Structure formats: structure tokens, C-alpha cells
Amino acid sequence: MLKAIQILGSSSSGFVSFSYRLKRKPQSNCDLYFLSRKPIKASNLSSLGSKAPSFAFRFRKGRASIASQMSHIHSESNPYGASSSSSTSTSVQSTGSIRKINFCQSCGGRTKHEIPDGEEKMRAICTGCGKITYENPKMVVGCLIEYENKILLCKRKIQPSFGLWTLPAGYMEIGESAAEGAIRETWEEANAEVEVLSPFAHLDIPLIGQTYIIFLAKLKRPHFSPGPESSECQLFALNDIPFDSLAFSSMLVTLQLYIEDRKVGRPMFHYGIINKRPGTSPSEIHAYTLDHHLKS
Amino acid sequence: MLKAIQILGSSSSGFVSFSYRLKRKPQSNCDLYFLSRKPIKASNLSSLGSKAPSFAFRFRKGRASIASQMSHIHSESNPYGASSSSSTSTSVQSTGSIRKINFCQSCGGRTKHEIPDGEEKMRAICTGCGKITYENPKMVVGCLIEYENKILLCKRKIQPSFGLWTLPAGYMEIGESAAEGAIRETWEEANAEVEVLSPFAHLDIPLIGQTYIIFLAKLKRPHFSPGPESSECQLFALNDIPFDSLAFSSMLVTLQLYIEDRKVGRPMFHYGIINKRPGTSPSEIHAYTLDHHLKS
Known part of the structure; x- marks a missing residue:
């Protein structure tokens, strides 16, 4: 790894006003990172999927570096670098915490x-x-569940992103597989028993050291209700997905990829890197580029 | 998560004779886990891919549990539970370390x-x-590189699995994506510049808290040579893959899936869970089942 990206200091961009503490999700080890304190506008849905692979690796001193791609990424603030006991953060710690x-x-x-x-x-x-x-990146695992041509979403009853909609997802635990974790999280957040059908997306967010692994799943029985971390669980028709009030960029990308796939045929498997646009706040969930998007 | 699987104690099965210390990979944060101190026989290649999804979830106390699947898994020893300063380990710590x-x-x-x-x-x-x-599972990222109908493998010059063959792979670092990590590891282990083509496999090994993410990749130029952690790098025709001297079950599964895909057409994307067979040693890399195998 390139030393240059390890010693980046504070930044004045983004992440300027956490007014509450970053808090661990009490039941499932989940502290998804975006803090969305105001309504989010669907300002740039076209940012998705249009990028060609954008790796720009340099090789020096016998090692691969990722300078050109990472340089702008790390001008953003990293919520993982923010102390959980601090109410504000503008610091950057590109090597995690x-x-x-x-x-x-x-x-x-x-x-x-x-x-x-x-x-x-x-x-x-x-x-x-x-x-x-x-320190290593963490995996967040979840399910995209379609039932009668609608998608199951949960409205978050916890921070971050209180009151915004998400697919059921949370941190993968030691001792379980990604599929098991996704099933567990769906049970915890939506009281829904599901069967995993296929892997759908692997989305890296290097800035915050997270990788989202999303599976397509189906309800084993037509029942769901809010778990302790959700205020509502609701099925949305594909045309009615609340893109203006989603909790995280990762969910926005996942849902858009799924809708695009459904328009042309069966869902594929997607790999991609979600990079925040320079100078934007993490709460602006539409301010990203999906780089190195690959399908299988 | 089920409490029952968190308090499992010592086990007499498997993992009985570490004679050297589990050692961090010096350059890339990699401590792949299998210790292979004797030649390995290709005893059961048929174990792969034949299992139907084997999840057997129970729901109790309002939470999903994974008791039935995990019960036999955790009768195995977990190398992560072994102290790095201990020369022997038969202990189990299913919640990681x-x-x-x-x-x-x-x-x-x-x-x-x-x-x-x-x-x-x-x-x-x-x-x-x-x-x-x-604590969360760790991602190991690597590349499967085909060049002129041959696969690039590296012979390990470090423990564990000294002298055995592997795809170039290692732990994903904070601040990089899975694809970037796979490219970096390939450069570090084989001095090979590669371009990632598509995601190929996501293989969970819950027993040791590892997830393997393998990409198909191609050489940017026809050059490779052993990096500091490899004694040899060599291209193998698909019929000549050294299945009797591979370093890890994950590599065995990956290569077999690839060969199977190639027989019938283009490579797909594979998800699966590698579970060790009860009573077998981690050094027996063929003693596994590939469960919940899903393709995209």
C-alpha cells in the first residue's frame, strides 16, 4: 500500500455537523455510517452504473499503489475515524481508526x-x-426481498439515518457466513423469515472500510413486521421506491442496479466501488460514483 | 446469534500438532490458516459442488439461530482461537478470539x-x-489469472502451508477495495500486473472467520516472478493443476469451480460456504463440504 495515503490529516470538506453520537447498533453490531439529518433529494440518479473501470494504479518501489484513485477519496472524512465519543468530526484517518x-x-x-x-x-x-x-474492512450483509413485485424496506428507528429507508442489513458476525448473516439481519430488522436465492451485489466503500454483500431472497411466509430497530416495514413497488429518503448510498446503488436488471431480464451479480464525490457530505447519499462496476 | 455456539469449549478433534507459530504474513497482513506439514492427497475431489443448500435455521426467542448447521462446525478447532504465542492448540473459540x-x-x-x-x-x-x-470476519482477496489457457499459481515461501501452491491472495486492507486488494496481492506475491475482469467467487469459511473474494484477472503484460513470499510462480494447464499440493481448501474450491465452468462455457459467479468435515484436521484441505452453493 502507498504510504502517502496513510498519513493524510484533517480535512475541511464534508462531515461538518454530527449533532449526535455515532452509536453502535445495539443488537447486531451495526453502525452504518451515513448521517442523514435532512430530507435527501434525488438529485443525481444518473451517477450509477455509467462509469467505466477507473483504476489507475501506479507501481513504484516494487509495490502497487492506488494513488490517483485514492487521492480524492481521502479528501473526504471517514466516519470510522470519528471518535464514537465525539459529537463532531472533520478528521480523516485513511488507515481506519x-x-x-x-x-x-x-x-x-x-x-x-x-x-x-x-x-x-x-x-x-x-x-x-x-x-x-x-485492521480490516468490515462486511455488511443484507437481503433484497421481492414479494409480489414489491421490495421489502425497513424504516430505521435508530441512528444513523433515523427515519430513512433501508434494506435489512447489518454487520456480519464472526462464526456465520454472509448468507447466514443476511438471513439473521432480516429476521432481526423485519421479523421476516427468508430463503437466500442468489448473491446480487458486492459493493466496496473504501473510504469507510465497509463492504456490502447483498443477496436476493424470498419470504418463506408472507409475514413481516418491524423489529426493535425499525419503525416500519413496508413493501414498495419498483416504481415507488422512496429514493428521496433512503438511508445509505449502498442501498441506493443496490436498488437501482436491481431495477435496471429487472428492466432487461433476470438480475445479475454486480461488483462495484462506491466513491464519494470530492467535497460532498456523507449525508448526500446521491453524491457518489460507482467505479469499477463489473457484472457476472 | 445463538448463545449456545458462543460458549463451546475445547475439542479433541483436529488441529493437534502445530509445531510452529501462526505467523503474520509480513507484508500483506495475511495469516491464511491451514497448516500443511505433510503432503496432501487428492482424496475427495467429489466433495465439491454437490451439496444442496443446507441451511437449517431455527427461530427461537425472537432471533434466528444457526444451531444445526453450526453445531458440527464448531466441534472443529479454530485457528483464530489459537494464541499466536502458543505452539499447540486444541481449543475452540467460536466467537473468534x-x-x-x-x-x-x-x-x-x-x-x-x-x-x-x-x-x-x-x-x-x-x-x-x-x-x-x-470482531468481524476478515476478507481475503485474490486473483485467478488465466494466460494462454494456463493458471498462475504461487508456491508459498512462508508459513502456513510453506511449499504449497496457491492463487495470489491476502487480507484486504482498510482503505482499499476488494479489487484493489486482489491486484495489490498479485503484485506482491507474483510481481504480476493484472487487470481485474470479473468477480468469480465469494467463499465463506465461518469456522475461521474468513471470506475469500476471488476475481478473474488477466496479465497486463506477460511477466511474473516470485515476490518475497513466493519461492516459485508458475503457469499450470488446467489438467496439470497440482491438486495434491494446494495450500488451502479455498483455493481447491476456487480452481475446481473454475475448471467446471470452463468445461461448460464461460465462468459464472459462485457463492458458497466451506465447512470442514467433523473430526478432520485443517491440514486436510480436501475434507470439506461446499454448502449453500449458489451461482449467478
Whole structure:
């Protein structure tokens, strides 16, 4: 990895007014990241799917770098870099929250933040036992459920994105598969028993270290109701999807890809990278580009 | 999640003789898990792809549980549960390595291991600041590169699976996408510049908290050579893949799916769960079932 992208400092763009704390989802280890405090306008639906693969890799010092693509990405703020105990954040930490790792989980020793010998990325290294703490992206798993030509959405009763609509989804847990996690989250958020039919989308959001894995699924029985984290669960016809009040860019992309697929035939499998547009706020869920979009 | 699978204790099956330390991959944050200390026989190639979806979810106490599928999985040992400073391990920790989290990364306080209010899974909770530490599965990203009807494989020069063959792959890093990570790993392990063509496989291994994301890719130029972690890089005709000396079950599954696809047409996208067979050692890379195999 390129060292240049690991030491980016604070940024004045975006993410300027968190007025509430980023809070862990109490039941499913989910802290989806966008904070949408005002109604969102469907301003740029055309941003989806139109981009050709946009990788621009440079090779130097014997390693692949991702400078040109990442340079603008990391001018955005990273919610993962924001302290959960802070009410505001404009800081950027492109290596995740490595700077928040102050102590070793094993021995309790103080950490230092350096690039270890033989590596190229800054890590938290224990000054006591020498253990290196690695951070990796997290998977968010969910289901896109169609029933009688309608899609099941949940209105969030928790932050972030309180009051906005999402597919049932949450963090994948240790000990389960992505499909199991998607089924579990659907049960937790919509009290709906589903059968996973096929993988539909893998969407990376490098800025915040998240990967969305969405499955197509069907209801085992025609029942659903709001779980503890949802205020409503509702089926929407494809023409009535509330694109002006969705919770996350990832859900916007997923639903648009699905609608596009349905127009031309059966759903495919989609891979893509969601990059926020420079200078935009995370709450502007339409301000993204879908890069490196690949289908199978 | 089901509490029952979180408190499984030690097991006498499998994983009985680690004679060397599980070691972090020095350059790419990769500690792929299988330890293969003896030649591996191609004993059961028929285990792949033949299983119908095998989810058997139970719903109780208002939550989805995965008891029946997970019960035999967690009779196996989990390399993630093995301490990196221990030379032997027969212990099971189905919640990942939660028991190894002794201190809070934020404040250095001692942790306790309990199920927090409103949750259903054991977590490490700081007795000082109250912070809950969550653990999530890790993504391993890699490339399947075909060049002149041959597949590029790397012989590992590091543990685990020293001397065995693998596709170039390693842990996805914070700040990169899966495709970027796969390209980076291919450069690091095989000095090969590649272009990602399409997603090919998503393979979960719940037992060890890993998800493999494999892309089809092509060489940008016909050059490759061993990186620091490889002793050889070699192109193999599809009929000559060294199935008796592959490093990991995930690679075995990936290569077999690819060969099967090639026999009938173009490669598809595959989702599946690799579950070890009860009572087998992780070094027996053919002793698995591919469950919930779905194609797109």
C-alpha cells in the first residue's frame, strides 16, 4: 500500500455537523455510517452504473499503489475515524481508526504508530509485547426481498439515518457466513423469515472500510413486521421506491442496479466501488460514483 | 446469534500438532490458516459442488439461530482461537478470539467477557470506559489469472502451508477495495500486473472467520516472478493443476469451480460456504463440504 495515503490529516470538506453520537447498533453490531439529518433529494440518479473501470494504479518501489484513485477519496472524512465519543468530526484517518488504538488488547501495553519492518502501512505496535494490531474492512450483509413485485424496506428507528429507508442489513458476525448473516439481519430488522436465492451485489466503500454483500431472497411466509430497530416495514413497488429518503448510498446503488436488471431480464451479480464525490457530505447519499462496476 | 455456539469449549478433534507459530504474513497482513506439514492427497475431489443448500435455521426467542448447521462446525478447532504465542492448540473459540481481548484498545482498562444488554453474543467489554469491542470476519482477496489457457499459481515461501501452491491472495486492507486488494496481492506475491475482469467467487469459511473474494484477472503484460513470499510462480494447464499440493481448501474450491465452468462455457459467479468435515484436521484441505452453493 502507498504510504502517502496513510498519513493524510484533517480535512475541511464534508462531515461538518454530527449533532449526535455515532452509536453502535445495539443488537447486531451495526453502525452504518451515513448521517442523514435532512430530507435527501434525488438529485443525481444518473451517477450509477455509467462509469467505466477507473483504476489507475501506479507501481513504484516494487509495490502497487492506488494513488490517483485514492487521492480524492481521502479528501473526504471517514466516519470510522470519528471518535464514537465525539459529537463532531472533520478528521480523516485513511488507515481506519489506527490512531484510536492506544493500548494492546493482549497485554495492555501502550502502542506506538509506525510502519513495521517489512511492511508499508502504518500499524499500531505494542511497545510492551511487540504485537501488531491489524485492521480490516468490515462486511455488511443484507437481503433484497421481492414479494409480489414489491421490495421489502425497513424504516430505521435508530441512528444513523433515523427515519430513512433501508434494506435489512447489518454487520456480519464472526462464526456465520454472509448468507447466514443476511438471513439473521432480516429476521432481526423485519421479523421476516427468508430463503437466500442468489448473491446480487458486492459493493466496496473504501473510504469507510465497509463492504456490502447483498443477496436476493424470498419470504418463506408472507409475514413481516418491524423489529426493535425499525419503525416500519413496508413493501414498495419498483416504481415507488422512496429514493428521496433512503438511508445509505449502498442501498441506493443496490436498488437501482436491481431495477435496471429487472428492466432487461433476470438480475445479475454486480461488483462495484462506491466513491464519494470530492467535497460532498456523507449525508448526500446521491453524491457518489460507482467505479469499477463489473457484472457476472 | 445463538448463545449456545458462543460458549463451546475445547475439542479433541483436529488441529493437534502445530509445531510452529501462526505467523503474520509480513507484508500483506495475511495469516491464511491451514497448516500443511505433510503432503496432501487428492482424496475427495467429489466433495465439491454437490451439496444442496443446507441451511437449517431455527427461530427461537425472537432471533434466528444457526444451531444445526453450526453445531458440527464448531466441534472443529479454530485457528483464530489459537494464541499466536502458543505452539499447540486444541481449543475452540467460536466467537473468534474474543477471549484473547484482555484490555481495551482505547483506555487500556481490563475487559470482561459478557453478553451486553440488548445483545445475544458474548463481547469483550471494558470495565473502565465500558467500550464494547466487536470482531468481524476478515476478507481475503485474490486473483485467478488465466494466460494462454494456463493458471498462475504461487508456491508459498512462508508459513502456513510453506511449499504449497496457491492463487495470489491476502487480507484486504482498510482503505482499499476488494479489487484493489486482489491486484495489490498479485503484485506482491507474483510481481504480476493484472487487470481485474470479473468477480468469480465469494467463499465463506465461518469456522475461521474468513471470506475469500476471488476475481478473474488477466496479465497486463506477460511477466511474473516470485515476490518475497513466493519461492516459485508458475503457469499450470488446467489438467496439470497440482491438486495434491494446494495450500488451502479455498483455493481447491476456487480452481475446481473454475475448471467446471470452463468445461461448460464461460465462468459464472459462485457463492458458497466451506465447512470442514467433523473430526478432520485443517491440514486436510480436501475434507470439506461446499454448502449453500449458489451461482449467478
